Amino acid sequence: MQGSIGAGTGMTTFDFAGGIGTSSRILDLFGNDTFTVGVLVLSNFGKMHALTIDGAVVGRQLNEEFDAIGRREMSEGSIIAVVATDLPLITSQLNRVAKRAALGLGRTGSCAASTSGEIIIAFSTGNRKPRQATTNSKFLTLKCISDSHINLVYEAVIEATEEAVLNAICCSNGMTGREQRWCPPVPHERIIELLRNGRTIHESN
Numbered sequence: 001m002q003g004s005i006g007a008g009t010g011m012t013t014f015d016f017a018g019g020i021g022t023s024s025r026i027l028d029l030f031g032n033d034t035f036t037v038g039v040l041v042l043s044n045f046g047k048m049h050a051l052t053i054d055g056a057v058v059g060r061q062l063n064e065e066f067d068a069i070g071r072r073e074m075s076e077g078s079i080i081a082v083v084a085t086d087l088p089l090i091t092s093q094l095n096r097v098a099k100r101a102a103l104g105l106g107r108t109g110s111c112a113a114s115t116s117g118e119i120i121i122a123f124s125t126g127n128r129k130p131r132q133a134t135t136n137s138k139f140l141t142l143k144c145i146s147d148s149h150i151n152l153v154y155e156a157v158i159e160a161t162e163e164a165v166l167n168a169i170c171c172s173n174g175m176t177g178r179e180q181r182w183c184p185p186v187p188h189e190r191i192i193e194l195l196r197n198g199r200t201i202h203e204s205n
Helices: 059-065 092-108 153-170 188-205
Strands: 019-028 033-043 077-085 115-124
Touching: 019 153, 033 153, 059 188, 077 092, 077 153, 092 115, 092 153
Parallel strands: 077 115
Antiparallel strands: 019 033, 033 077
């Protein structure tokens, strides 16, 4: 379930109803081994004019078409993102993975505003540490992907984070909140129209 459910109830994203969103990518890095990169977001940030989908800033046009009454004015909201993978990664790599999730947020139109809180965590299940020692060795051996092959992981994280945010708003049907404030759902058909028109103009040029 995605959208305005659970902790996502009452959340707004780019002035549309937001909430819970998720997405994932499957990576085939070494021929026989496949790994999954998944992203879960609790999305509650952004201004309508900045909404960007597939590289097109559709929010500029939507901002002129939607009533500004009821939109939040001072706060930029916040977002929590969790990146999970079964690919073996060490701490320094997970730190960089979390930073790539922030790049995914930027693709949607986030500028990480001063009053917005971005919390991003990343973890891997690729290394399992036994609770009880199975050998007499005082050392553990951990695996991790070579940095020369990690760029595909970065790309997957960026794409999945961007898609998770868009899923959060696309899966919400809108909500009525405090003092009967109405937070509208994102207009799917209008966005498709804007994206198609943008591509047509680009191709004609």
